[in-house]
Amino acid sequence: MLEHLVGRGYTPGSGIISPEGVFCLHIPKNASTYLTNLLVNNGWRHTHINDSAIVKQILVLRDPVERWVSGFATYSASWILGPSYGSDNFNTDFNELTERVIFDQLVFDDHTTPQIEFVNQLNTSLDTTCFALNRDLKKNLESYLGTELISNEELDRNATENNYDTKQIAKKMEFVLSQNPLYKAKVVEKYRDDYALICRTNFYNYYNESR
Numbered sequence: 001m002l003e004h005l006v007g008r009g010y011t012p013g014s015g016i017i018s019p020e021g022v023f024c025l026h027i028p029k030n031a032s033t034y035l036t037n038l039l040v041n042n043g044w045r046h047t048h049i050n051d052s053a054i055v056k057q058i059l060v061l062r063d064p065v066e067r068w069v070s071g072f073a074t075y076s077a078s079w080i081l082g083p084s085y086g087s088d089n090f091n092t093d094f095n096e097l098t099e100r101v102i103f104d105q106l107v108f109d110d111h112t113t114p115q116i117e118f119v120n121q122l123n124t125s126l127d128t129t130c131f132a133l134n135r136d137l138k139k140n141l142e143s144y145l146g147t148e149l150i151s152n153e154e155l156d157r158n159a160t161e162n163n164y165d166t167k168q169i170a171k172k173m174e175f176v177l178s179q180n181p182l183y184k185a186k187v188v189e190k191y192r193d194d195y196a197l198i199c200r201t202n203f204y205n206y207y208n209e210s211r
Helices: 003-008 032-040 064-080 087-093 096-105 115-119 137-145 164-179 181-190 192-199
Strands: 014-017 022-025 045-048 056-061 127-132
Touching (some): 032 045, 056 115, 056 192, 064 087, 064 164, 064 181, 064 192, 087 164, 127 137, 164 181, 181 192
Parallel strands (some): 022 056, 056 127
Antiparallel strands (some): 014 022, 014 045
16 A cells, blocks of 8 residues: 555654564654664564564554644655755745645645554554653664664754755644644545544553653
8 A cells, every 4th residue: 555655755654662562653754764763773673564574553643733844844855855956945935836735735745644544554463552652762772672773863963853955844834724724624535534444543651741
C-alpha cells in the first residue's frame, strides 16, 4: 500500500530492532529520526517488519494536526525549496491560490501520509505497545525497556526546530490554520482515521506531562 512512497525515500515496513527482539516501526514525523539515532546509539540495528527475530513491537503516535504541520514543512524543504528558492521566497509568494492548492491536496509524501497506513503494516499477532509523542517519550521508553538510553546530543536535535526553512514554513502553516478554521477542519477530516486510532489506543504512560 505504501510502495508509492519509495520514490520519496520511504522504505515500507522499515524500522529498528533491539538485541532482545523489540521492533520499533518507522513512522515519518513521529520522532522517527530521533528514535533511530537514539536506539541505534544503544545497540539496536536497522531491519524490516518481516524480520523473524521480532518478538514485540512498539510505535509512536502523534497529534495529526501537529504532525501535518511538521510534515508539510519537511516535504516543502525536501522537494519544493532549493538553493535559489528558500522559505523566505515561499512566504513572500504565498497567496490564496497557494492556500487552496495545499489544503485541497494535504497529502504530499510519506511525511504527510496518515499514520494509520503505516500502523496497518504491523503484525497483529505480536504484542504491540504504543507511545505518545510528547516530552516524556524517552523516559517512557526507558521505563518500558527497563534500561537507561544514552543520547547523542548532536544527532538528537529536532530537525524542524533547528532547520531555518522547515521552521519558517511550519510557523506559516500554524498561522494559516489559526486564522482559518475551515482549513483546520479539512486537516482534521482528512486524518479522521488517525484520530480514531489514537482514541482507541492505550498508550504506555508511566510518565506523563502532568508530572
